[in-house]
Amino acid sequence: MLALVTPFSTRSVIMKREQVVEAIVATKIERGLSWEAIAAELELGTVWVTSACLGMNSMPEKPAKALCQLLDLPEGSQRILMSYPTKSWDQAVPQDPLIYRLYEVVGVYGDTLKEVIQEQFGDGIMSAIDFSMDVDKQVDPKGDRVVITMNGKFLPYKTW
Template structure:
């Protein structure tokens, strides 16, 4: 099995068993965002988490090594066609320079880590239409001079 095989198996079994990412995450003791990312092949699981995932979803035992393997984090460089993903590209396209300026004004010259990082997705009910709340929480990493 490879990452794609395991991801496809997870999606199929998730649908067959009418599971949610939230339920899977709760069972394995991880956040829903991280769990989803790992199931889609973009993060590696510890041995304990991989074992729990296999047990809960019903994956074959050979999926364990694949779930524990370090991923190559790559994606298609073209602009995505899926409207939700495209909107996130749009946010970065419109506000990327603004975020860079504001972050650097507050912290100095550096970046936000995507390694020492958490992300949450929440829902805010609103009479004018429900709101999506994305919280990106990354450690600030200053650039070094030498």
């Protein structure tokens, strides 16, 4: 039987974003790395690097290359890390308790946040593009506190 040679046989393996994410997470666990340590190595913010590593943001060339070298990622990973993702998530209410609680916060306080933001800034939204987020730990004798800081540019709605 003859082997069929196609133009694709000489190309590098085309990976899917999910495969790159799996490789990143597996290597992180195997090496005992933290997202904070990876972000420090890339000289970028922990939340942003984590989001990009989980496939929700594209990485510029320099940090994508550095991440691939740091984690010895498979060939083709850098191209995937640099590509523009389609940002989507499961529309069902998540079952993970931590993520569910964040949904609960938005469910309980979403309308309140909207009212307060629009009262202070006018009719518009907080950008999730011109945006940063940090997670900090506040030590407290009654139980440590999670501090999430979201910082987004206000974008007023336009009229025309």
